[in-house]
Amino acid sequence: MSTAPEATQAPALQVERVSHRFGSRTALDDVSLAVPQGQFVALLGPNGAGKTTLFAVVTRLYANQDGTVAIFGHDLTREPSRALARLGVVFQARTLDTDLTVRQNLLYHAALHGIARRAAEARIAALLGRVGLLERRDDKIRTLSGGQSRRIEIARALIHAPDLLLLDEPTVGLDLEARADIVAIVRALVREEGLSVLWATHIFDEVEPQDRVVVLHKGRIVALGLAGALAEPSGSLETSFRQITAEAGRRQVA
Structure with a gap:
């Protein structure tokens, strides 16, 4: 994680008086x-x-x-x-490609962030170890349980640190x-x-x-x-x- 000086000077997230509407319906009101x-x-x-x-x-x-x-x-x-x-995000909807392996899903996401292949492989191994699924890296997503898939989504959200x-x-x-x-x-x-x-x-x-x-x-x-x-x-x-x-x-x- 970053240790830049700015990180000590501001909240990680600051939302100030945010409102959002869908037509006449107010979904967020001065949040x-x-x-x-x-x-x-x-x-x-x-x-x-x-x-x-x-x-x-x-x-x-x-x-x-x-x-x-x-x-x-x-x-x-x-x-x-x-x-x-x-920012990293784990959305409520499941968005992993079930026809790809765990490793392929994570490599694709790393490529979107411009991470070089060798660095991506090292990062993926570390993250899969962190979420306890390193041994499943070559298994297709469809073979995982719901909880395991969620852990992979967390790893994916953290791929760019x-x-x-x-x-x-x-x-x-x-x-x-x-x-x-x-x-x-x-x-x-x-x-x-x-x-x-x-x-x-x-x-x-x-x-x-x-x-x-x-x-x-x-x-x-x-x-x-x-x-x-x-x-x-x-x-x-x-x-x-x-x-x-x-x-x-x-x-x-x-």
């Missing part, structure tokens, strides 16, 4: 959040809250209609190449063991390599008390803070989340 360097931040919200739309804005799949996005201080509109070079990783509902559809494996891999990257992470989820047990949490509800940020503090009034993060979002819904109707 502001930050991911501090080297931290795991959970973006918590149900399906339809706007998490995927926010990720599309941060990755420039959608141009934000209002507000600004900066990655390590690089404005996404003014310096898109410099900003996106620091980004400093910030976005993961959109990365454990959806996985069993408990596979979910735990994915969470453990990503948390180890934060702890051991200083990776900054924005983890979008609606699964409460993926969030730990020390995590920073952003609660997104119907396109609006309705709560920010440490998970432990948010959970304290009710004794559980899930209960507090339901209370917070119910109150936000009543305010929107009023």
